[in-house]
Amino acid sequence: MDKDEIVLSEILVAAKSLFGKFGLKKTTIDDIAAAAGKGKSTLYYYFPGKNEIFAAVVKDEMKSVIRKLRETVNGLLSAEDKLKAFLNVQSIAIQEFRSLYKVIFEDMIECRRMLLPLRLKYEETQLGMISEIILGGTQSGEFRELSAESIHKMSFVLIVAFRGLHFPLSINPSEVQSHEYFDELVDMLIEGIGK
Numbered sequence: 001m002d003k004d005e006i007v008l009s010e011i012l013v014a015a016k017s018l019f020g021k022f023g024l025k026k027t028t029i030d031d032i033a034a035a036a037g038k039g040k041s042t043l044y045y046y047f048p049g050k051n052e053i054f055a056a057v058v059k060d061e062m063k064s065v066i067r068k069l070r071e072t073v074n075g076l077l078s079a080e081d082k083l084k085a086f087l088n089v090q091s092i093a094i095q096e097f098r099s100l101y102k103v104i105f106e107d108m109i110e111c112r113r114m115l116l117p118l119r120l121k122y123e124e125t126q127l128g129m130i131s132e133i134i135l136g137g138t139q140s141g142e143f144r145e146l147s148a149e150s151i152h153k154m155s156f157v158l159i160v161a162f163r164g165l166h167f168p169l170s171i172n173p174s175e176v177q178s179h180e181y182f183d184e185l186v187d188m189l190i191e192g193i194g195k
Contacts, residue, residue: 008046008056011036016057024054051114058115062122065093069129079137080190086130087162087182123159130155143190154189161185 001009014035018027029050033040047053072089073082134151137143146154162182 011043012057012060015053019054019057055114059118061097066125079133079142082133083186084183090162126159127155130158
């Protein structure tokens, strides 16, 4: 890592911790600078303001989840196992980043405009990954032949179903046994498209 990458990493680690504890509104640039051990001018050198730091923290977390998703999915053979792993890795990520997700929900109205482009890109990436898994299952003979439109629709349904579980997973994860719900969702999908 070069010097800029190290400084950026230090800022994002400090900011993530503060945003998770105090939320976007209550966290200040001064707080982030102090926690990162940097001067305010250093923060302003890399970011125009607090909202951009928050967006960078969320983007960094999303990249981390996508990286973990790719590693996990690529290590499995069957499309069914890949779909189940995809959903389970996401549920674990939500639980790990619970405090940050809580901030996002609490500050949703203010953050929505800022985070929407990031969220759409994140979901677009997820949609592509699920489409690849389903296409791989049709090509291997694990699933019946499906049109590109059907694959896209099924992928979208999985993303929407998972999005519906975001809130209960991030607010009270002990009440939701995520793997049971996700495995059931994939089993229903497989029954519909399996051979």
